[in-house]
Amino acid sequence: MFDLYFGEMSRWNDGLILTAVMSTLSVVIGFFAALPIALARSKSKGILGFLALGYVNIFRGVPLLVLMFLIYYGSGQFSRELRGLGLWWFFRDAYYCGLLALVLNTAAYQAEIIRGSLDTISTSVLETNAALNLTRWTSFRRVLLPIAFAKALPPLGNEYILMVKATSLLAIITVFDLMGQARMIFSETFDLRVYYIAAAHYLVLVLLIEWGLRRFEARIKWMA
Amino acid sequence: MTWLNSLSYGSGGWGDELLHGLGVTLGLAIATFPVAIVLSFLIHWAKVSHYTPIRLFGRAYTTVFKSLPEILTLLILYYQSQAIVSWLVEAVAPGSHLSISPFVAGMMSLAFVISAYGSEVVRAALNAVGKGQFEAAASLGLSPFNAFFKVILPQVWRHAIPGFGNLWVILLKDTSLVSVITLFELTHVATIAINTTRQPFLFFGLISVIYVVLVTLSTRAQKQVEKRVSRGFIREETGHV
Amino acid sequence: MKSLFRISALSVAMSLSGLASATAETLRVGTEGAYAPFNSVSQDGAIEGFDVDIGNAICAVMEVECEWSVHDWGGIIPALNANKFDFMVASMAITPARQKAVIFTDPYYYNAMRFVKLKDVELDDAKPETLKGLTIGAQQGAVSAKVLDDWFADSDIKLFPKLGEALMDLESGRIDLVLASQFAIGDWMNDGVDCCEFVGESFLMDGTVGAGIAFRKDDAELQARVNKALKTIMDNGTYDEIRKKYFEFDIMSKPGYVSELFNQ
Known part of the structure; x- marks a missing residue:
């Protein structure tokens, strides 16, 4: 067991770093992508609200594995057209394609989480803001957003952990995260213990993130 | 319009294979779901057990299956369960063999993962029903067994349906992962079709639409069931509980 | 709804059918x-190709039933x-690394690998020096991946779970070359692909002795039986008939090793 870990240490570390970076990036970018969608879902009854609902339903409906294949190999089929549009530099890169799939997926889930917490902010907060003569933008940015974020933190934390697990699918489009490295070492050593080492990595990573989130939650609990 | 040909039904196209793959996808989800629900209750009880080893097992189960990527759980179970089963069969009846099919391996691992989340749905639903119901049933002289199945369980469903509904949708999508151990479900059929047709956009696009439709239909059905089980709990005029 | 239940019930039942007694011999x-063209799944779900025909011919000689199944390449030895x-x-x-995990028959053909490149990429020869800085694809866990790792350290190497995926990425221009079996690439190019062409000579990885049929280490008895049956079909002309169905040329001729090619 130890030789499978120490003998391949640099590959395990590369995989671990890639998993951590890709999941963190996708959650953070996904959060900012989710904000306008959540606002549209929460406040707009018109076409914007409808579009936001459509976005959420589509990207929560497609399995991430299929979405990754679709974006990566699907775009490859149109490489000539994408070159013409000047977009090929983006789709050419497996990392960008993988990140795009992760962000599209998590933004749909995060939008629903943020919408849920926006909807629970009582009207008295809004009235207070109006009484203080805050503009709608200031009131959103300085008051509503921080409160919504604090309220949404536990489910957003869960989403972060789900994203750590979701990055394991990057391996199918040639991005070697923890799972990808594990599958590579497995295909060379034919040793099942490789997957137990990968499992230990994920367990430690997830428990660490949970611990960090709990501390962070405790600090901003007063706002929620 | 050559792409239409590749989707046609019959020997020239992939229509019938995709339909068969859809059947396997639904079959896997439908076969797994009841197992996952029963496991959810068992794991919940393990977590509130008075016996420390059982309680620890329940906690470890939830932590492990909630932390590991589903695909890793699937691969470990697929290879490890075969090694264990082969060893057992060899001990009981030397010379014969029992294969753990990708279907069974997929069913087991998805049931484990879904029930780790499901045990929390059960906990919340049982809390919502309240301890008082159980105590009342006990004071009426019902055995714990009867109290659970006749009094508690019928009320639990009402609170558990939204949670289990979400898990059903997750399960439906997670069946796509079993393609990695070559179960011929929807996603795997699409990858095989792409191997010969080299039309990834068409086939992955098509199965994406199929998954979205399945999920949308499931959500609709869930809303209907929720309405049905809430009858008598909701004021018709206001819609409030 | 009922038929859906039947489908799932059927799949479960099928999984249990593997419990076969040893008397009516069925080999899996x-x-x-x-x-392709060695092994692939057709439109009606049948497993077919050169490997499958060879396997079935061997089973016919041994007078046993053969039941085929497909497995992910990365996990096929486990x-x-x-x-x-x-x-x-x-x-x-057949490689020394794999021989630590399984045992093989004698080789039933020599699967030389060769580079295929995009026509847009200007190259006269495929050597470690000429491919410096280019992106090369290969299948994860295949011998070609090992060759790239050992000899092409200055190139960008990209590994794919399936060979077909590497070829799709070559066609779209994400990668410049693919290193794989020349026969598998030839089959792909015959399928109406005009993006790409072979470059350089074909070669074997050092230490490999061609493609073999693999068994568990404790199954030497079956290995001996299959090896004998393989020899029978090679001697009685069955092998050549199958070979002619797929290839117009001899696939038993042994190409040179990679070290002979690149060590000059």
Whole structure:
């Protein structure tokens, strides 16, 4: 067991770093992508609200594995057209394609989480803001957003952990995260213990993130 | 319009294979779901057990299956369960063999993962029903067994349906992962079709639409069931509980 | 709804049917199913190709029933060792690393690898010096991946779970070359692909002795039986008939090793 870990240490570390970076990036970018969608879902009854609902339903409906294949190999089929549009530099890169799939997926889930917490902010907060003569933008940015974020933190934390697990699918489009490295070492050593080492990595990573989130939650609990 | 040909039904196209793959996808989800629900209750009880080893097992189960990527759980179970089963069969009846099919391996691992989340749905639903119901049933002289199945369980469903509904949708999508151990479900059929047709956009696009439709239909059905089980709990005029 | 239940019930039942007694001998044969023309899955779900025909001919000589199944390449040796099937006919090159995990028959053909490149990429020869800085694709866990790792350190190497995926990425221009079996690439190019062409000579990885049929280490008895049957079909002309169905040329001729090619 130890030789499978120490003998391949640099590959395990590369995989671990890639998993951590890709999941963190996708959650953070996904959060900012989710904000306008959540606002549209929460406040707009018109076409914007409808579009936001459509976005959420589509990207929560497609399995991430299929979405990754679709974006990566699907775009490859149109490489000539994408070159013409000047977009090929983006789709050419497996990392960008993988990140795009992760962000599209998590933004749909995060939008629903943020919408849920926006909807629970009582009207008295809004009235207070109006009484203080805050503009709608200031009131959103300085008051509503921080409160919504604090309220949404536990489910957003869960989403972060789900994203750590979701990055394991990057391996199918040639991005070697923890799972990808594990599958590579497995295909060379034919040793099942490789997957137990990968499992230990994920367990430690997830428990660490949970611990960090709990501390962070405790600090901003007063706002929620 | 050559792409239409590749989707046609019959020997020239992939229509019938995709339909068969859809059947396997639904079959896997439908076969797994009841197992996952029963496991959810068992794991919940393990977590509130008075016996420390059982309680620890329940906690470890939830932590492990909630932390590991589903695909890793699937691969470990697929290879490890075969090694264990082969060893057992060899001990009981030397010379014969029992294969753990990708279907069974997929069913087991998805049931484990879904029930780790499901045990929390059960906990919340049982809390919502309240301890008082159980105590009342006990004071009426019902055995714990009867109290659970006749009094508690019928009320639990009402609170558990939204949670289990979400898990059903997750399960439906997670069946796509079993393609990695070559179960011929929807996603795997699409990858095989792409191997010969080299039309990834068409086939992955098509199965994406199929998954979205399945999920949308499931959500609709869930809303209907929720309405049905809430009858008598909701004021018709206001819609409030 | 009822028929859906039937489908799932059927799948479960099928999984249990593997419990066969040893008297009516059925052997389970594993392959990858994504490596045309050697093994692939057809539109009606049948597993077919050169490997499958060879395997069936061997089973016919041995007078046993053969049951085929497909497995992910990256996990195919563990699947064999986990007893998911009895032997593997999957164009697997015999290498010392693999011989530590399984045992092989004599080679049933020589699967030389060769580079295929985009026509847009200007190259006269494929050598470590000329491919410096280019992106090369290969299948994860294949001997070609090992060759790239050992000899092409200055190139960008990209590994794919399936060969077909590497070829799709070549066609779209994400990668410049693919290193794989020249026969598998030839089959792909015959399928109406005009993006790409062969470059350089074909070669074997050092230490490989061609493609063999694999068994669990404790199954030397079956290995001996299959090896004998393989010899029979090679001697009685069955092998050549099957070979002619797929290839117009001899696939038993042994190409040079990679070290002879690049060490000059």
